Amino acid sequence: MDGLGIVKGLGVTLKRFIGTYLDDIRWLGKRYYTREGIEHRMSADVEGVFTVQYPEEKLPVPEEFRFIPFLLYEVDEEGNKHDRCTSCGICAKVCPPQCIWIVRTNDPETGRPIPEPKEFYIDVDICMNCGFCAEYCPFDAIKMDHDYELAVEDRHTHNIYDKEKLSKPVSYYAGIRPVNYAREEALRAEAEAAKAARKAGKA
Ligand code: SF4
Ligand code: SF4
Structure with missing residues (x-):
């Protein structure tokens, strides 16, 4: 049915939106700016929106990452x-x-x-x-x-x-x-x- 995909997509957005606040409450504000918080947001258990608060927090790079x-x-x-x-x-x-x-x-x-x-x-x-x-x-x-x-x-x-x-x-x-x-x-x-x-x- 036309429009079903849009409804499904909006449902996912809403779930993520609410999940973000629930996850914030569950972590009592420690979801950001802590190593554990970053690791949690990189894991499959994360709820809600994943946003890295760069430059205050940075994702850990893998050992083989190479720059200069x-x-x-x-x-x-x-x-x-x-x-x-x-x-x-x-x-x-x-x-x-x-x-x-x-x-x-x-x-x-x-x-x-x-x-x-x-x-x-x-x-x-x-x-x-x-x-x-x-x-x-x-x-x-x-x-x-x-x-x-x-x-x-x-x-x-x-x-x-x-x-x-x-x-x-x-x-x-x-x-x-x-x-x-x-x-x-x-x-x-x-x-x-x-x-x-x-x-x-x-x-
Ligand atoms: S010049 Fe120095 S850094 Fe370059 S290959 Fe030789 S030893 Fe290694
Ligand atoms: S200095 Fe030259 S060889 Fe070394 S990583 Fe940069 S481009 Fe590659």
């Missing part, structure tokens, strides 16, 4: 930072839109290259978040970030990220990608053990 890359550094016991990046240049070569620019460090006396970047830039307006740089880096030195809030007033002066802006500690990476971090650390430990065994065998 960042560089990792280790912190030793004395608190000194050590870049994982060796400035090998592989990420710049594989980057499809060619938005990575690296300046290698050279020994001032010998002129020979030192395996760390003097400068490292990414034009984040050109980066297409493909993750190739992170996939191809042989040193786990560049990873994809979760931070997607990049709005600035002047992109020409703010959106070419330099080494300082790109660098974050390994602990940050472990926090946003715990599964990946654990897997990589296990592989790293395995490789170190194999290397030590080879050395011992030669000795």
